[in-house]
Amino acid sequence: MTSVLRLGALLVMMPCAALAQLHCDGPLNSVEKIVCEDVGGLDDLDAELNATYEATVDAARDKAALRQEQRHWLATERNRCPDRTCIWNAMKKRIKALYDIRLKAQPPLNTPLDEVGAQHLCGQMARLADDRKLRGYVVPGDGNYELQFGSKRPAVHFQSRVTPGTCVSSSIVRVDPPNEAVRTQRTPVPSEESYDDPMDTWGTKDSLIYIQRRFMIVRSDYVEIDRNPGLVKWIMPNGMAQSVCELAISDDSAVATAADPEVCSTRDKGTLATVTWSRADLPEAVMTNSDGTPIPNVDMAETASVDLDGDGVEERVARLKVSSGAGCGSHESFLLILTSDGQQRASTSLAKVLQQLPLADEDDAEIYLFGKHAFVEGDIRRSIPAKGLVSFEGQQPKQVCTFKTLHSASRPKLTGQ
Numbered sequence: 001m002t003s004v005l006r007l008g009a010l011l012v013m014m015p016c017a018a019l020a021q022l023h024c025d026g027p028l029n030s031v032e033k034i035v036c037e038d039v040g041g042l043d044d045l046d047a048e049l050n051a052t053y054e055a056t057v058d059a060a061r062d063k064a065a066l067r068q069e070q071r072h073w074l075a076t077e078r079n080r081c082p083d084r085t086c087i088w089n090a091m092k093k094r095i096k097a098l099y100d101i102r103l104k105a106q107p108p109l110n111t112p113l114d115e116v117g118a119q120h121l122c123g124q125m126a127r128l129a130d131d132r133k134l135r136g137y138v139v140p141g142d143g144n145y146e147l148q149f150g151s152k153r154p155a156v157h158f159q160s161r162v163t164p165g166t167c168v169s170s171s172i173v174r175v176d177p178p179n180e181a182v183r184t185q186r187t188p189v190p191s192e193e194s195y196d197d198p199m200d201t202w203g204t205k206d207s208l209i210y211i212q213r214r215f216m217i218v219r220s221d222y223v224e225i226d227r228n229p230g231l232v233k234w235i236m237p238n239g240m241a242q243s244v245c246e247l248a249i250s251d252d253s254a255v256a257t258a259a260d261p262e263v264c265s266t267r268d269k270g271t272l273a274t275v276t277w278s279r280a281d282l283p284e285a286v287m288t289n290s291d292g293t294p295i296p297n298v299d300m301a302e303t304a305s306v307d308l309d310g311d312g313v314e315e316r317v318a319r320l321k322v323s324s325g326a327g328c329g330s331h332e333s334f335l336l337i338l339t340s341d342g343q344q345r346a347s348t349s350l351a352k353v354l355q356q357l358p359l360a361d362e363d364d365a366e367i368y369l370f371g372k373h374a375f376v377e378g379d380i381r382r383s384i385p386a387k388g389l390v391s392f393e394g395q396q397p398k399q400v401c402t403f404k405t406l407h408s409a410s411r412p413k414l415t416g417q
Contacts, residue, residue: 031079031087038084044224045091049098051136056098059105066101096140102210109213110149110237113244118412121212122232122245126407129247130254132226134218137209144175145208147215149237156239158208172206172217174239204230217241229407246410256402257388263370264401267389273369275317277302282318285344286336299323303342306367306374309350310393316342319365333365335376350395375400 024036024043035042053070060066073094081087113121128134139145143160162170205222208215215235221227229247236242258264266272280303287295300321305314321333337351338344345351354376368375368389375389388402 029079031081034084034087042084042087042091045088047132048135048138049091049095051133052095052098053136054133055136056102059102061105092140099140099210106213108147108149108210108215108237110153113214113234113236113414115412115414117212118234118244118414119409121214121216122247122409122412125211125216125218125229125232126247126409129226129229129407130404132224132404134209134226134229135224137211138225139208139210139215141208145172147235147239153237156235158235160206160208167202168222169202170205170222172208176239216244218247232409242414244414245412247407248410250406250408252406253403254406256404257399259398259400263373263375263389264403266370267368267375267401268403272375275304275306275367275369275374277304277319280318280342283343286318286338286342287320295320295322297322303338304367306369307372308337308354308367308374308376308392309395310373315346315350316340317367318342335365335367348395350392353395353397354392 024032028036035046057063057066078087078090078094081090125134128137145158145160147156147158149156157175158172159175160170161173162168203222204219205225207218207220207225209218209225210216217233217235218225218229219231220229228249231246232244233241234244253268255261255264255268263272280301282301282303284294287298287301289295298320302319302321304317304319306317307314308317309315316338318336318338319333320336321331323331335354337346337348337354339346366377368377373391373393375391377387378390389400391398391400
């Protein structure tokens with residue numbers, strides 16, 4: 001739960017930079033409970049709202065008035081919602097209102113972007129992506145955008161185009177003049193960049209963002225803008241788009257939160273021990289879904305024995321590695337607790353909790369050891385900055401560490417403006 005959701009004194013006393021994203025523990029009102037239970041839905045939208053609010057406070061002339069307005073919105077609109085649909089619509093409306101406040105406080109520049117300014121801008125975007133806050137600068141809308149660069153310039157219109165298929169992608173296209181005939185042609189934004197191979201854009205998404213008084217297009221993973229952002233383009237006042245830089249995931253990471261600093265630091269350094277996995281031929285009862293259908297595309301099955309919950313008795317854990325060539329292609333792995341003879345899936349509460357844990361997307365599910373303690377790599381909540389370590393002592397999951405992925409920005413390359 002983000003602090004934007006709470007009505008306490010934090011919004012009054014703390015500057016925007018000090019706002020912390022909170023977990024869904026402790027006393028919650030009825031709306032907060034709905035948000036917390038909607039993992040991947042309302043809680044992600046709440047994270048976007050929180051990032052948008054922080055960006056707007058940074059830009060606002062009267063920060064105290066904006067904080068007061070936010071408290072009023074919470075009390076009179078969001079907290080009066082009876083259900084998910086109402087909360088969703090209230091949040092979406094508030095994100096748009098916050099963007100309008102920021103746009104009015106810092107109207108678009110119609111001046112050239114030099115290399116120094118581009119380097120500063122790209123560096124800020126990389127840092128925002130580190131904290132998954134780039135989402136707070138996305139221009140809200142229904143996929144149709146009207147950009148205005150000063151009162152003396154005609155508006156420029158853009159539209160989000162979705163390329164359907166088993167591997168969806170979307171791109172920002174220019175649609176001037178703004179009529180349906182032209183929109184259906186979906187004329188690409190004029191740019192220095194071209195992609196001859198459609199596979200270059202499979203599974204990617206173009207997002208329109210407004211940052212440092214500039215409209216930019218950021219290409220990223222289709223799921224969200226903060227996940228693997230890449231090519232950055234600047235929309236010039238004449239409506240043309242020019243490549244500026246590329247963002248990339250660096251080889252480094254950082255500890256975001258640490259309930260046990262020694263464990264978290266050891267994991268961040270890559271020196272935390274792991275369990276020993278052994279290849280295994282698992283019986284059919286283990287290799288089926290809850291509906292009885294076989295788990296498809298299992299590349300490898302492994303087992304290990306480890307005391308996950310700290311009760312002195314080792315659990316037999318299976319790790320399945322699954323891949324698929326469908327769509328954009330995928331790879332994932334997940335953990336299952338087996339019965340002592342390895343012939344069935346265990347039905348204990350620990351087994352059920354472990355199976356529901358969101359694990360790292362790209363990496364193999366892993367179990368780490370520190371002394372007599374075991375930790376699973378994963379996130380209790382998907383809205384945490386990045387992957388982390390979870391313990392199950394007492395059979396209750398506890399987030400011990402979270403880590404954030406760090407990003408870098410290439411040196412800007414600007415051509416004629």
